[in-house]
Amino acid sequence: MSWKSTSLPLSELTGGSMRKALVDDRPILLLRRTDALFAFQGRCPHEGGVLANGTLERDRVICPLHGAAFAIPGGTLLTDPDGIAPPSGDVPSLTSYPARVTSGTVEVDLG
Numbered sequence: 001m002s003w004k005s006t007s008l009p010l011s012e013l014t015g016g017s018m019r020k021a022l023v024d025d026r027p028i029l030l031l032r033r034t035d036a037l038f039a040f041q042g043r044c045p046h047e048g049g050v051l052a053n054g055t056l057e058r059d060r061v062i063c064p065l066h067g068a069a070f071a072i073p074g075g076t077l078l079t080d081p082d083g084i085a086p087p088s089g090d091v092p093s094l095t096s097y098p099a100r101v102t103s104g105t106v107e108v109d110l111g
C-alpha cells in the first residue's frame, strides 16, 4: 500500500457528492455516499469525460459527455454511452482505488 494525499478535506466531500482530485498527475474521482468513501479513475474510459462533472445516483455515476453509467461500488460498466444496456463490452469498467481518511484528509492508494 502506498497512500497518497488528495489534499481534499473530508469536510468538503459531503454525503452524496463527487469531487475531482489530481494525485501523481492522475485525475481521480472521489465520491461519498452516506458514510462510504470511493475513489476511481477520474476520466471516463470512453472518451475522457470528467466524471466528477457527471451525475451521482444511488448506485451509479453517469458520465456527463455521453451518458455511460458505472456501478457504485466497484466501477463496473452498467450501460454504454447513450444509456444502452446491456453494454457491448467496448467500453471498459472504471479502475477503482482504495480510499481512506487520515487527519481529516482523503487519501488514495493508486497501487
Ligand code: FES
Binding pocket: 044, 045, 046, 047, 048, 049, 063, 064, 065, 066, 067, 068, 080, 081, 082
Ligand atoms: S466520454 Fe463518457 S460516455 Fe463518452
